[in-house]
Amino acid sequence: MLFLVHMQVQIPPDADKEVIERVKAEEKAYSQNLQREGKWQHLWRVAGEYANYSVFDVASNDELHRILSGLPLFPYMTLKVTPLAQHPSAIVQT
Numbered sequence: 001m002l003f004l005v006h007m008q009v010q011i012p013p014d015a016d017k018e019v020i021e022r023v024k025a026e027e028k029a030y031s032q033n034l035q036r037e038g039k040w041q042h043l044w045r046v047a048g049e050y051a052n053y054s055v056f057d058v059a060s061n062d063e064l065h066r067i068l069s070g071l072p073l074f075p076y077m078t079l080k081v082t083p084l085a086q087h088p089s090a091i092v093q094t
Contacts, residue, residue, distance in 0.1 A: 001057070002041075002084040003064055008051040011076050026072040034067060055084070 011020055034040035042055040058064045068079060 001060065001064075003056045003058070004082040004084055005054045005056060005064075005068065006051065006080040006082075007054065008049070008078045009073055009076050010050070010078065011073075023072045030070065030072060039063075039067065 031040060031043065035043065039056055039058055040054060041057050042053075044053045046052060056064055056067065058067065064081065068074065068081075071077065
């Protein structure tokens with residue numbers, strides 16, 4: 001199952017900088033592991049924002065929820081999840 005996920009990160013200005021740097025390092029390792037596994041297929045930064053669009057390929061809604069809620073930056077995120085389906089006019093079929 002494919003999902004498009006828009007993630008916006010909003011870290012409070014008064015957050016402990018050392019804690020945030022540690023969380024960001026954990027986030028990077030977590031996301032790169034999911035990319036290597038093929039579950040996090042695309043990761044695109046939104047220019048000028050602390051945000052991204054990502055494509056996940058997972059077995060279920062529950063798996064996506066587990067992955068997203070496991071993100072170290074999850075407490076600082078606003079997420080919008082869009083399920084994707086194959087378009088009949090697409091040249092490349094998956």
